[in-house]
Structure formats: structure tokens, C-alpha cells
Amino acid sequence: MMARIDYDSKWEGREIRLPFGPDFKFNLAWVKWIIPAAVVVWLLSGIYIVQPDEQGVVRRFGKAVKVTQPGPNYHLPQPIEKVDKVKVKKVRRIEIGFRTVSTGQPARYRFMPEESLMLTGDEQIVDAQIIVQYLVREPEKFLFNVRDLEAERGALMDAAEVALRQVVGQRPIDDVLITEKLQIEIDIRELLQRIIDRYDSGVKVVEVKLQTVRPPQEVAAAFSDVVSAKEDKERLVKEADGYREDLLPKARGRAASIIRGAEAYKAERVKHAQGDAEKFLAVLKEYEKAKDVTRKRLYLETMEQILPGIRKFVIDPGAGGNLLQFLPLEEGGAK
Amino acid sequence: MSPKIIIVIVLIVIVAIVLGGSLFTVDEKEQAIVTQLGKYVRTVSEPGLGFKVPFLQKVHKFEDRVLEYDAAAAPIITSDKKHLVIDNYARWRIVEPLKLYQTVRDEAGAQARLDDIVFSEIREELARHTLTEIVSVNREAIMEKVHKQCDNKAREYGVEVMDVRIKRADLPAEVAHSVYARMKAERQRIAKKYRSEGEEEAVKIRAATDKEKTIMLADSYRDAEKLKGEGDAEAIKIYAEAFEKDPEFYAFVRTLKAYEKSLRRDTTIILSSDSELFQYLSPPTK
Numbered sequence A: 001m002m003a004r005i006d007y008d009s010k011w012e013g014r015e016i017r018l019p020f021g022p023d024f025k026f027n028l029a030w031v032k033w034i035i036p037a038a039v040v041v042w043l044l045s046g047i048y049i050v051q052p053d054e055q056g057v058v059r060r061f062g063k064a065v066k067v068t069q070p071g072p073n074y075h076l077p078q079p080i081e082k083v084d085k086v087k088v089k090k091v092r093r094i095e096i097g098f099r100t101v102s103t104g105q106p107a108r109y110r111f112m113p114e115e116s117l118m119l120t121g122d123e124q125i126v127d128a129q130i131i132v133q134y135l136v137r138e139p140e141k142f143l144f145n146v147r148d149l150e151a152e153r154g155a156l157m158d159a160a161e162v163a164l165r166q167v168v169g170q171r172p173i174d175d176v177l178i179t180e181k182l183q184i185e186i187d188i189r190e191l192l193q194r195i196i197d198r199y200d201s202g203v204k205v206v207e208v209k210l211q212t213v214r215p216p217q218e219v220a221a222a223f224s225d226v227v228s229a230k231e232d233k234e235r236l237v238k239e240a241d242g243y244r245e246d247l248l249p250k251a252r253g254r255a256a257s258i259i260r261g262a263e264a265y266k267a268e269r270v271k272h273a274q275g276d277a278e279k280f281l282a283v284l285k286e287y288e289k290a291k292d293v294t295r296k297r298l299y300l301e302t303m304e305q306i307l308p309g310i311r312k313f314v315i316d317p318g319a320g321g322n323l324l325q326f327l328p329l330e331e332g333g334a335k
Numbered sequence B: 001m002s003p004k005i006i007i008v009i010v011l012i013v014i015v016a017i018v019l020g021g022s023l024f025t026v027d028e029k030e031q032a033i034v035t036q037l038g039k040y041v042r043t044v045s046e047p048g049l050g051f052k053v054p055f056l057q058k059v060h061k062f063e064d065r066v067l068e069y070d071a072a073a074a075p076i077i078t079s080d081k082k083h084l085v086i087d088n089y090a091r092w093r094i095v096e097p098l099k100l101y102q103t104v105r106d107e108a109g110a111q112a113r114l115d116d117i118v119f120s121e122i123r124e125e126l127a128r129h130t131l132t133e134i135v136s137v138n139r140e141a142i143m144e145k146v147h148k149q150c151d152n153k154a155r156e157y158g159v160e161v162m163d164v165r166i167k168r169a170d171l172p173a174e175v176a177h178s179v180y181a182r183m184k185a186e187r188q189r190i191a192k193k194y195r196s197e198g199e200e201e202a203v204k205i206r207a208a209t210d211k212e213k214t215i216m217l218a219d220s221y222r223d224a225e226k227l228k229g230e231g232d233a234e235a236i237k238i239y240a241e242a243f244e245k246d247p248e249f250y251a252f253v254r255t256l257k258a259y260e261k262s263l264r265r266d267t268t269i270i271l272s273s274d275s276e277l278f279q280y281l282s283p284p285t286k
Helices: A002-017 A023-031 A036-045 A138-146 A155-169 A173-179 A181-198 A217-290 A291-309 A323-332 B002-022 B099-103 B107-125 B131-137 B139-157 B174-242 B249-264
Strands: A047-049 A054-060 A063-068 A071-074 A081-087 A091-096 A099-100 A106-109 A117-118 A125-136 A203-214 A310-317 B023-026 B030-035 B041-045 B048-051 B057-063 B065-068 B074-078 B085-096 B161-172 B268-272
Touching: A023 A036, A023 B074, A023 B139, A023 B268, A063 A138, A063 B030, A081 A138, A091 A099, A091 A155, A117 A155, A117 B161, A125 A155, A125 A173, A125 A181, A125 B174, A155 A181, A155 A203, A155 B065, A155 B139, A155 B161, A173 A181, A173 A203, A181 A203, A181 B161, A217 A291, A217 B174, A217 B249, A291 B249, A310 B057, B023 B030, B041 B099, B057 B099, B065 B107, B074 B107, B085 B107, B085 B139, B099 B107, B099 B139, B107 B139, B107 B161, B131 B139, B131 B161, B139 B161
Parallel strands: A310 B268
Antiparallel strands: A047 A071, A054 A063, A054 A081, A091 A125, A099 A106, A117 A125, A125 A203, B023 B048, B030 B041, B030 B057, B065 B085, B074 B085, B085 B161
């Protein structure tokens, strides 16, 4: 419409000057082509390409009329129709508790303690950060239903923060720090989805990941001391186990050696006895054949064995009654 | 030619103006009401192209999306007299643009009303609950109640409150310090517990080990003594059986052996010359 008015005024200007009659005719003929050319260009301006990861949403006079798929597409030119392209395959993410400043190597982050410090169910404070990954499921709703959906501190971030705090707030700190991380992620995802479904936002939460979950700096030392205390405990038990493993085998060895010793003693005693008995019986057998002679012989043989080594006095009992009178002899005599 | 053209131009301009004045579009993100000389005519809630009487009628557009309401963090006191700093938000929507237009005129006016409604409702409701209830037990139920009350009140401004939520419920800084102190104490307790548990277990293991060792050695002593006894008994039996055959001879032989053993080098003995050994030493008396 504007184009036509422009053309009119231009043409009007020419007529006022008028000195070149034939030229004017020529000009008019040339200008005649402008209208169809402009119309063609205008109509062609409705061609657009939807990329493979996108969908297009066409609005006619502001009303959404169709969703177009990847490939070349056409919409009636502005201002009748216009198109918004939404990357529906792109996994989008929001960060709670920190912001990625640069993704280089190494990545740099800015921490936001006012977002990440929160109360736990047992009224302690924990430092928790999450990443939320989401997809656009319904581009129409995504575009037109919530005003501040993806903005900083917008609907999604607000909802994610609410979900995080609510879920953490229901659990004691130890569950949050150690045992229930997986369940917490699931709970946050479900709660977050429930909240944004209420706004009919056309967004699907794919994953919630707990990033850092740690005690606040003020108490970090006390928490890590618990960890080392746990290790101390294990070490003490291991040491005691070591003591046990050292001592018991030795004791078993000693017990075995005592038993073996006793067995040896027993065997020795029995065998000695048997030997002695055999010997005695053998001797007895011969002795019984010639009792007197053998007895004498045994006696003499023994005396023979003993007497050479010792001091002895032989006294004739007829020489006197009292043996004591010879005692001084012992001093001076027979050495 | 020129008058004809002028007429065409004038016509076109008139059509343009009339069309421009009577056509309007309402976007997907919007809704509108049409007024005629200040008087309400109709509401346009469907997006698309609309018509109105030019010049006389006027279109007022309003947001048709979910809108944000973010309150500044404010301190509240819970029923157990604890201080909390609450940062809440609400999401809302204009459902009756006419009412909104009549009562608060526009979005900014509605925000101001929401400020009053939400804050007072939250303060009132939270004052009825303990800190534990707010933080952990039934935050969702409490907020659902606040949401219902806010929604009821907001309806008179043509506004639907979709939800009211506590974004943050934090302790004031000075209270946070005492929480940290408590957390520290708690951790120290746990650390101590672990260490003494370790010692407990270690001592138990050592004691059990010592006990086992003692029992083991005692067992072996018992078994050993038994074995020795058996050995001795058997030996006694064997000796007895053998020696019983001729006790007198045994006594004789054993005595000789005892002499052999007890009469050593430094022993002095006095022998009678008429002992059996020396009976041949003196000349035969017979």
C-alpha cells in the first residue's frame, strides 16, 4: 500500500514539470513495471527455510495458524503472516547457584551463594548447585504462553530454584550430601515439571543434575574432619585386625609345638619304659638260669665301675669298734 | 487525466484511513477490549484480525501470557518465633481484561495490587506455622493455601494468580552464624563418635585376640599334660608288669644302678674289709 502512494507522488512531481511530453510517456511505461515487480518481491519475501533442528510457527494477523517442519517453507508476506523459528532439538540449560562465565579450558564459573545456600530439613545450611536441561516440546506454547520464560530470574529459573529448595528442604543434610543425590535429582525434575506445566509453557525438563553439593565454607573444615575421622576409625580397626592376624598364627604355632612336645614326651616315656622292661626281662631270663653267680657278677662289675674313681677307706672291723677314731687319717693320709 | 488520478489518490487515502482505523490485529500474546467513546463494547480474547468502527471505537490491548511477580525479600516471624527472610514470587494472568481496566487500569496497577495481596497473605499464613513446617514439612500445602487466598482476592481485579511460591526461605545473617556453630558442633560430635567407635572396635578385636590366644595355649597345655600323663601311666604300667616278675632282683639291679649313679668321683666311702667285696682281701680264716 505504501509502495503505491510513493509511486503516485513521484509521478505527480513529474507531471508538474511536464517539459518532456514523450519522456513522460516512456517514464510511465517503465514505472508500470514497478508495481508488479514490487508485488513479486513482496510475495517472494515469504519464503523461509526451517533448519533441521527447528520448527517454524506461523502467525496470521497475530494468530498462530500452523507449525512448519524443516525445509523450505512459505508464508504470506508481512504484515499478513510472520514466522518464528524455534530450535526444538536444542537441549537448553539453566544453572542455579552458579553461572558459567566462559566454557574454555578450564571453564570459569561465577558462584552465586545467595542462590546456592539453602536450609535443609534439619535446619542446617547446605551449598547446592544444579543444572537443568530442557527441551521445547510445543513451540507454540513456548513462544506465546509465558512472558519471561527463559529470562534471567524468569519463570524457569524461579521454578527451578523453588524445586531445588523445596526438595532439599525436605531432607536432612546428610541425605543431601551423601545418600540421596539421585533421588533428589528425580524429585527436583518432577516438581519443576509440575510447576511449569501449570504455566502451560510447552517445555519438557529432560534432566536435573546436582553439580556441587557441599557444606558451606564456614563449616567445611568440620565436615572434612568427619571424613578423616571415618578413615581414622577404619585405620584403627585395620590395625587391630593386623594385631589379630599377627598374634593368632603365632599362638597356633606355639600350641601345636606344645602338643607335639607332649606327644614326644609320651612316646619317649613309653618307649624308654618298654626298653627298660625288655632289658630287665632279658637280664632276668638269664639271671634265673644261674641266680647266685650272676648276682655276684653284677655286683662286682658295678663295684669295679664305681670304686676306681672314688676315695675309700677299708677298715677291718676287728681292729676297733669306733670308726670315728680314724677320721683324722682322712686329713693326712690317703690322698 | 490529472483530476482522475487525484480522485483515485483521494479514494485510496480514504480507504487506507478507514481500513487503518477499523482493522486491528490481536497477537497470540495479547488480548484486547474494545470501547466506544469510553464505553465497553466487547472483549477480544481470540487472536487474529478484528474489525471496529473507525474513530469511535478504541482498542485496549493487554497481555495474555503468564506474567511474573517477584517480590523483594522480606523478613517474617514464624509461629515458633524464628526469623526468616522470605523471597517469594507469583505467576499471574489477566483473565478479565475489562475488570482489570476498570479497577487498576493496566499491568503496573495490577502489580501494585498483587504486592499488597501476596505479601500480606504470606506474612499472615506463615505466622501460623513453625519454621520446620515452612522449610521442610509442608511448604507446598502452605503455599497452596496462600495461592488460593491470593487468587480469590485478585479475581476482583480480573487477575488469576496461578501460583505463589517461596523461592528462598533463609535465616537472617546473624542467625546463620549460630546455625554454622551448631553444624560445627554436630560434626565434631560425629567425628568423635567415629574415632571412639574405631577405638572401641580395635580394643574389642585385640581383647578377643588375646582371649583366643590364651584359650588356645591353655587348651594345648591341657592336652599336652594329658598326653604326658598317659605316657607316664603307660610307662608305669610297663615297668610294673616287667618288674613284678622278680621284685627282689629288680631291687638288686636297681640298687646297683643307683650306686653307679650316686657314687661319683669326690665321694668318700668307708668300707668294711669283711664286706662282700673284700671278703678275699684278708687271709682265709677257714
